[in-house]
Amino acid sequence: MSELLATLPPLARAAVPAHSTRFDAALVLWEEDLPGGCHWSGVLRRGSTLRLVDVEGRANVSALFHNHERPAERYNMPDTLKAQHTAHLAAGCVCYSDMGRVLCSIAEDTCGWHDPLCGSLDAATMQSKYGSADYQTHRNAMHRAGREGLLVELAKWGLGRGDMATPLNLFSKAVADAEGRLRFEAGHRRAGQHVDLRFEMDVLVALSAAPHPLDPSPRYAPGPVKLLAWHSGTAGADDPCRLRCPENERGFVNTERYFLR
Amino acid sequence: MNLLKTSALDPAQATLDQVVRAGDPWMQRVSRGQVLRIVDLEGNQAVDTVFFNADDPDEQYSLTHTIQAQGALYLGVGSRLMSNEGRAMLTIVADTCGRHDTLGGACSCESNTVRYGLEKRPMHSCRDSFMAAITAEGSPLHKRRVASNINFFMNVPVTPEGGLTFADGISAPGKYVEMRAEMDVVVLISNCPQLNNPCNAYNPTPVRCLVWNAP
Numbered sequence: 427m428s429e430l431l432a433t434l435p436p437l438a439r440a441a442v443p444a445h446s447t448r449f450d451a452a453l454v455l456w457e458e459d460l461p462g463g464c465h466w467s468g469v470l471r472r473g474s475t476l477r478l479v480d481v482e483g484r485a486n487v488s489a490l491f492h493n494h495e496r497p498a499e500r501y502n503m504p505d506t507l508k509a510q511h512t513a514h515l516a517a518g519c520v521c522y523s524d525m526g527r528v529l530c531s532i533a534e535d536t537c538g539w540h541d542p543l544c545g546s547l548d549a550a551t552m553q554s555k556y557g558s559a560d561y562q563t564h565r566n567a568m569h570r571a572g573r574e575g576l577l578v579e580l581a582k583w584g585l586g587r588g589d590m591a592t593p594l595n596l597f598s599k600a601v602a603d604a605e606g607r608l609r610f611e612a613g614h615r616r617a618g619q620h621v622d623l624r625f626e627m628d629v630l631v632a633l634s635a636a637p638h639p640l641d642p643s644p645r646y647a648p649g650p651v652k653l654l655a656w657h658s659g660t661a662g663a664d665d666p667c668r669l670r671c672p673e674n675e676r677g678f679v680n681t682e683r684y685f686l687r
Numbered sequence: 688m689n690l691l692k693t694s695a696l697d698p699a700q701a702t703l704d705q706v707v708r709a710g711d712p713w714m715q716r717v718s719r720g721q722v723l724r725i726v727d728l729e730g731n732q733a734v735d736t737v738f739f740n741a742d743d744p745d746e747q748y749s750l751t752h753t754i755q756a757q758g759a760l761y762l763g764v765g766s767r768l769m770s771n772e773g774r775a776m777l778t779i780v781a782d783t784c785g786r787h788d789t790l791g792g793a794c795s796c797e798s799n800t801v802r803y804g805l806e807k808r809p810m811h812s813c814r815d816s817f818m819a820a821i822t823a824e825g826s827p828l829h830k831r832r833v834a835s836n837i838n839f840f841m842n843v844p845v846t847p848e849g850g851l852t853f854a855d856g857i858s859a860p861g862k863y864v865e866m867r868a869e870m871d872v873v874v875l876i877s878n879c880p881q882l883n884n885p886c887n888a889y890n891p892t893p894v895r896c897l898v899w900n901a902p
Contacts, residue, residue, distance in 0.1 A: 498830050504792020507851050509801045513790070514849035524814070526797030539849065543760065543790065545751020550773055587745045588831045590771065602845040606760035639755050677801045 430675040431663055439663075441682055446533065446662040449477075449622070455655040460487075460635050461566075462648030465575030467582060467632040469494050470625040472685065475533060475658035480597045483617035484649035486638040488546040488572045488593040490580070491521055491529040494628040497585055499523045503542050503592040509673040513602070515540040515594065518670045520626075520677060527681040528674070529629050531667035533658070534622035539614060541595040543602075546572030547639040556646040569646050575634035583630055596621055598638040610640040615649075624658050624667075626681050689763020694781035694865050696722060696899050703898040709891035710880035712816035714823075716741055717868045720901030722780065725876075726863040727840045729892035731856035733879040734839040735793040735813045738768060738776050741871035744827045746770045750789040750835035760845055762787040762837060768866065771834075776872055781865035784858045788843040790851070793817065793836050794881045803883040816877035828875070838879075839864050841886050853886055 431439055447453070455474065460466050462485065470476050478487055493499035502524040510519055517535035520528045532540075547555075549571040559569040573590070580589055599614040623631075637648045661668050661678060668678045698704060702721075706728070707713040717723050718741075725734055740746035752769035754760055762768075764782045767775040779787075792798075795814035799807040814833070821828035840858040845851055880891050 500831075502792065502798075504790060504835075505795075505798045505801070508791060508853075509798065511851055512849060513845040513851040522798070522801065524795065524797065526795070526799075526801045543751075543845075544754060545749070548752075548773055551755070587771065588747075588829065588834075591834060592751050601847055601849070602760050603847060606845065608754070608758055608760065639751075640758070673801050676805055679805065680797070680800060 428663055428668055428675045430679060434679065438682065438686060441686060443659055443662045446665045447659045449656060453656045453658065455657055458653045460633065460651040460653055462650050463570040463636050465570065465579050465634040467579035467630065470629050470631050470655065472625055472627050473659045475622050475624040475656050476631065477620055477622050477654040477656065478596055479618065479620040479652040480615055480649060481617065481652055482649045483615045484647065485615065485635060485651045486598045486641065486648065487596040487651055488576060488634045488636065489596055490576055490591055490593050490632040492589070492630040493523060494630045497589060497630060499525045500589065500591045501529055501594065507542060509677065510671060513543065515542055518666045520667050520674055521594065522677060526677060527684060528626045528677045530623045530625045531661055532621060533624040533667060537597055537619040537621055539599040540621065541598040541600045544595060544600050544608065544639050546576060546593050546634060547636055548573040551639065559646070570636050572634040572636035575636055576632050579632040595638055600640050608640060610638060610642055612641065612643065624661065626660055627684070689761065689782065689785050691783055691785055692764045692781045693783060694724065696724070698897055700899060701897040702900050706893050706895050707876060707878045708893050709878055710811055710816070711878050712820040713876040713878065713896060714820050715874050715896070716871070717874055717898055718871050719868050722865055722867050722899045723874060724863050724865040724897045725839055726861065726895040727858045728860065728895055730860040731840065731858050731888045732892045732894055733841045733881065733886045734894055735877040735879050736837045736839060737833055737875045739828065739832065739873040739875070740770065741873050744832050746772050747832055747834060748776060748836065753789060760790065762789055768837070775869045777866040777868050779864060779866045784840055784862040784864060786842055786857060787864060788838040788841040789835065790845070791838050791841055791843045793877060794879065799883065807883065810882065811880040813877035813879050817875065820875055853884060855885065856888065
């Protein structure tokens with residue numbers, strides 16, 4: 427139980443469920459396939475969870491999160507890392523907005539490391555790395571870059587270049603040495619690994635399943651992802667994400683305040 | 688640690704020489720070819736800095752493009768500071784500090800409530816300085832355009848295990864970093880007012896900004 431919660435007024439405490447909800451097939455809302463390289467966007471409501479599955483063990487998913495109600499509030503990588511004293515995300519971590527609120531929390535994760543540092547691949551870099559493969563010749567097997575894919579999705583919601591933030595790269599691991607040089611660990615990924623993003627706010631989610639920018643593979647071969655949304659409710663009073671650190675307890679209180687009425 | 692390299696430029700020849708007081712914002716246009724020097728006057732000050740293309744504010748400094756371009760996290764001599772369009776905005780040409788951070792972001796009232804305590808919200812912060820600067824009359828900037836930034840003179844090591852630490856500063860009084868503009872840029876600085884963490888030894892201090900014309 428969070429000590430901070432105990433200090434809040436009864437109405438604020440009552441807005442927090444005692445326990446978080448575990449996954450159950452009866453709670454599934456919808457499922458969708460995201461082929462490698464492709465992009466997607468949608469709104470995940472407060473209290474729903476998006477499960478992403480790395481189907482073949484070679485997926486990278488660049489993810490952006492904006493407050494659906496007011497998208498000037500968005501995922502903020504530095505605030506996320508500083509609050510939790512980490513340079514990688516895994517189960518128990520949360521994704522902070524620039525307004526000190528929890529957009530989503532990593533309620534479950536069989537992967538163990540998601541890369542917040544490296545950003546997405548842009549079209550020019552992709553072309554110099556993999557050559558070009560356009561639609562006319564390759565149809566939907568064409569090469570798609572992460573940054574441009576995310577921009578297409580943001581544009582559908584009236585957002586533009588300036589609304590991009592540093593995306594989170596789900597399923598990917600890049601390790602820094604003492605001098606800060608980065609190395610991509612391809613062997614980190616396994617088929618069937620999944621991560622549950624539990625949304626603590628109404629969030630516009632933009633995803634691109636294009637290759638990670640540091641993936642040393644000379645071939646353009648991004649892996650497919652399965653998306654599954656389920657009705658989870660928000661983080662409970664005893665949730666490991668909330669109790670991970672005092673910072674997260676305060677971040678959840680900020681988030682819950684936003685919805686109190 | 689990155690290479691240390693001193694500069695031959697003479698402050699007496701600078702076209703601009705200003706002191707930015709602790710906690711103040713500073714916005715300045717720097718033209719292509721001009722050189723900007725930031726001096727850490729009293730040591731261990733964090734200088735939160737954003738760059739914009741002077742002709743297109745949607746083109747801005749991008750930490751991920753910079754990290755991708757050099758395949759490494761820390762900034763020093765030779766680092767090209769890249770935009771979100773994948774173009775070099777500035778290049779670090781001299782540095783007597785040895786390491787600068789681009790992961791730590793900028794402090795805000797809201798993140799202070801998370802990091803230090805719900806009651807810390809009224810304290811002055813970098814992002815309030817950024818907001819004050821971008822809402823000034825005639826500014827083409829907007830909150831959404833203040834995305835990633837550099838923290839000059841700050842040391843935020845990432846461990847091989849994926850930990851993030853705020854190490855003691857490696858800067859000292861008089862250390863400086865110098866960069867050449869590769870395009871016309873607007874420099875937006877918040878001279879960090881943070882009183883809650885050791886990035887500036889709990890003591891925000893002034894910095895000096897100088898600009899030289901292209902030789």
